[in-house]
Amino acid sequence: MYRRSEPEGLGLRLERPHQRLRSGGGSLLDLVPAVTEEPAANEEAPAEAEDGTSARVVDIPVPAQARALEKQPSPVADFFPQLHLLGSIGVNDLIGWLRNGARWIVLALVLSVAAAFAYAVTATPRYTVYTDLVVDPSNLNVVSDDVFTTNPQRDAQLLEVESKLRILTSRNVLQRVIGEMRLADDPEFVRPTLLDWLKALIAPRDAEADKELAAMRALSERVEARREERSFVVILKVWSEEPAKAIALSDAIVEAFEAELFQSAAESAGRVAQNLNERLDELRRNVTEAEKRVEDFRRDNGLQSTNGELVSNQLSSELNTQVLDGQQRFIQAETRYWQMSAAVAEGQTASASVFESANMTNLRQQYNALQQQIGSMQLTYGERHPRLVAARSERTTLEAAMKDEARRILERARADFDREQKALDALRGKADDEKSNVFTDNQAQVQLRDLERDARSKAAIYETHLARAQQITERQQIDTTNIRVISRALPPNARSWPPRTLILLIGGGLLGLAIGIAAALALGLWKFLRGKTHVAA
Structure with missing residues (x-):
């Protein structure tokens, strides 16, 4: 590389890029062999850095096509004349930028710590x-x-x-x-x-x-x-x-x-x-209507019940019992009548036991006493004795009286027999009529039970809803x-x-340090791109 300190007549020479890499002032682009030309005689002096030191200018070879492009006017190239040297920035350049921006770093650090302390106090x-x-x-x-x-x-x-x-x-x-x-x-x-x-x-x-x-x-x-x-x-x-x-x-x-x-x-x-509750009103009406239909049907059909049993069934059972009793009485009256009739026909009115009455008993006693007297008289007196004749006449009178009494008892027995027969016929007629009523009532009872089941089911639903509504109403009061x-x-x-003040101060210091370093590097990069500084050798 051509340097100002070297003799001007040295001409073209090759530079060893690895020497620049070892010195820390170069980039990977410098590994490409570069051929530098001798600067023109009218080349300006190197630019002086802000700190008064002179920076060495590094000339990087540019291909012919690139040089042709560089010759064309570009607004970005005019504003950043050293944009093409961006890849040649090294660690020394960054250190220099940080050194030049030390005051900005310190300022940012102080301001951040102050802001953190103020926030910690006032927040x-x-x-x-x-x-x-x-x-x-x-x-x-x-x-x-x-x-x-x-x-x-x-x-x-x-x-x-x-x-x-x-x-x-x-x-x-x-x-x-x-x-x-x-x-x-x-x-x-x-x-x-x-x-x-x-x-x-x-x-x-x-x-x-x-x-x-x-x-x-x-x-x-x-x-x-x-x-x-x-x-x-x-x-x-x-x-x-x-x-x-x-x-x-x-x-x-x-x-x-x-x-x-x-x-x-x-x-x-x-x-x-x-x-x-709104549903309960409707259910209550349904239950009332169902029970009313049951009662109307029972009243229209005369279905009266006692202890869960229809009155017609009870009446029919009682009539059957009365028919049996009347039949027994009729049989007894018939038997007594025929026995009396047979005794009268055979002439045994005085000795037959079927003729029972107080008058008949008195006549029999008299007849038996008179018969004893006649027997004793026959042994004492003759057959034509007046007393014996009078006793026999009296016996005949008693026999006639007993026959009359027997006929009277027989007539009474005949009346009893006829009465019992009529009563039995009447009871049988009533029982037959009541049986037809029972059959009619039983047939109506089928429809009645259907109506009662409907009423019971609706009543059960109503009672369930009513109890549930009351339970839920009480449930509202329980948590x-x-x-x-x-x-x-x-x-x-x-x-x-x-956070604690110490943590805020540490965080503020770190943040200010980062902001200051970023600002120093940004300012150094800006000056470099604007051509106010050059890459350090």
Whole structure:
């Protein structure tokens, strides 16, 4: 390579590129053998660096085609005359640029450390608290047939927990917290700005609604909830500018979450109870109409029942019993009549036992006593004795009286026989008539039982719905959500943001150092491309 310090008459020479690589002032392009020409006589002196030292100019051989292109005018080449020397920048050049920009590096370092310290002093601190909850997808089993069923599948349970996790940070829960803690009036959550004042002047709106909306946005940014993997544990994260307020917010969110779940379950149960009550009116009307049809059918067909049995069946059974009794009485009267008739025909009225009456008994006693007297008289007196003749005449009178009494008893027996026969015929007629009524009533009883079954089924459905509606109404007053707080929020040991002052200062110093180095290198590269500096040898 041609150098200014060498004699001018040396002419063309080859340069050994590996010598430049060993010296640290070159690039890989220098490995290509370069032929340098002797500079022209009117060549300008080398440019002087900013620090007063003279930089050596390295001439890189350019192919003929490239030289032809360089001869053409280019705006970029005019603005960056040393752009084609970009590949020749080495470590020494970078070190020189850093040395020349040391003041910028120091300035950036000082400013970054100062900015970090100012931020650490003036930044609003954040205090983060954590609350651990167990969100069991299975509600408390207060009643055996609860209106809300539980799915035993794990995927469904995880979906249930994820749904409740979304409710934990929902607007309804946050709205409860805002109203309870009056966050709309808290300067930490609602900070009026000049822009809000201008908007109020241009388009006046409801100030309270705007405050609640601003508090909702601020609170939603401070609340975060996530579920631990492979568990039902939910971690609630809340931060605030004050530790006590962060704890109060966390507790209020948990209470609002439980209240929201209870209200949601109560509203769902209330809707079911309302629908059941609306259905109960129709069911009640159906039951009343069915029971009315039963009673109308029973009245129209004369189906009276006692102790679950129709009166016609009971009456038919009683008539059958009476027919049997009448038949027995008729047989007895008939037998007695024929026995008396046979005794009268045979002339045994005095000795026959079928003739029973008080008068007949008296006549028989008289007849027997008279017969004894006649026997004793026959032994004492003769056959023609007046007393014996008078006794025999008296006996004849007694026999005639007994015959008359027997005929009277026979006539009475005949009357009893006729009466019993008529009574039996009447009872048989009534029994036959009642049998036809029983058959008719039994046929009607089939339709009646069908109507009664319909009425009973509708009554059973109505009673079931009525009991279910009352149960669900009571269920609204019971909180069955299975939410447990296993770790309540505790006061934090330190602020979560910003980090400690020492960490901020270290970070600011590193950032300032990086910015300063980048600025020094950028400034050195700019000057190099503009041709204000040259590549170091």
